[in-house]
Ligand code: LRH
């Protein structure tokens with residue numbers, strides 16, 4: 474299924490007048506405050522978020538999985554679904570593959586489908602948290618940290634294979650997330666596990682092409698429930714420094730213990746030039762992988778405020794890899810991803826409204842109340858007309874969810890694919 478631009482325009486026509494009224498009102502009031510509205514709209518159009526290839530079907534938990542039918546059953550269909558999201562939102566111009574869940578059979582064909590839909594290949598993800606059929610070694614007791622050198626070698630080789638797959642697709646970064654850890658005190662020697670992991674990452678790092686980067690993702694727990702080798706930002710930062718200039722930390726919003734100050738972690742990693750990218754999602758308790766901005770939208774805004782400050786003041790930090798990492802238990806996967814993209818764009822637009830110089834002066838003068846006023850004035854601004862304008866300029870939908878439903882996309886996919894297709898992934 475492909476959504477033609479004229480279909481989207483037909484859906485937009487009903488909302489064009491109200492959009493123009495809201496946009497004109499907002500841009501007038503922002504222009505009066507000296508805000509360069511066109512610059513913000515341009516930045517929103519340029520802001521592309523990678524869709525996780527493993528989150529295009531229904532997610533699930535150990536307690537059950539409920540399909541939405543019409544799921545993509547191969548990589549071609551997954552990229553077509555990313556194309557559907559991108560045609561409506563114009564901000565999902567990339568896909569992040571997970572290997573071996575998404576090994577291309579025909580690289581030429583996959584690249585043609587993707588470029589035909591303006592979809593780039595973002596970071597490729599290795600998987601040493603599951604055993605593959607006919608694998609010689611098991612990752613039951615870890616992969617890069619395993620006490621067995623044979624297991625570590627198998628995991629290192631897998632990551633080198635993933636780099637090779639990504640290189641053939643035009644990807645420029647490898648994301649390494651390790652489930653490695655322990656479930657009981659005494660099970661692991663923490664120092665041996667960390668040293669093995671560092672040495673293994675250095676072997677993988679040697680296999681990185683010059684223009685590639687390695688993103689080291691941390692997580693405090695799950696699937697191990699007593700210790701995780703790469704448990705927090707400090708450990709990821711330490712390992713990235715140990716590997717070299719092309720290694721960075723990846724921040725998955727769900728990988729923090731309750732009440733962690735993620736915006737402070739983001740600002741520190743940017744100051745040190747070691748923030749490589751994000752896995753956006755939201756959570757109430759653990760690594761819930763819920764829709765971005767659905768639980769803690771203000772926290773997301775504060776993170777983007779640090780990102781905007783960092784992008785203006787930390788040239789030592791590279792361009793960031795923006796990705797979603799979510800799982801869909803009760804929402805249509807495509808609608809869930811569309812809502813996440815909206816929340817990301819909204820947080821970014823609100824953060825771009827913060828006058829960072831005015832805030833810096835108020836911080837210098839310890840005018841605490843003014844600092845909060847500056848932040849919350851931006852946060853309390855309804856920026857949705859700016860997001861709509863950015864989509865409209867790019868040929869997208871004013872209201873992507875409304876367009877998705879009025880074009881009856883899910884039922885069209887069920888007609889095409891039937892009710893029994895199951896997407897690979899989590
Ligand atoms: C681990 C994680 C990681 C992926 C996996 C699908 O929780 O966030 O980024 O490999 O989810």
Ligand code: MN
Pocket residue numbers: 650690725752798
């Ligand atoms: Mn993740």
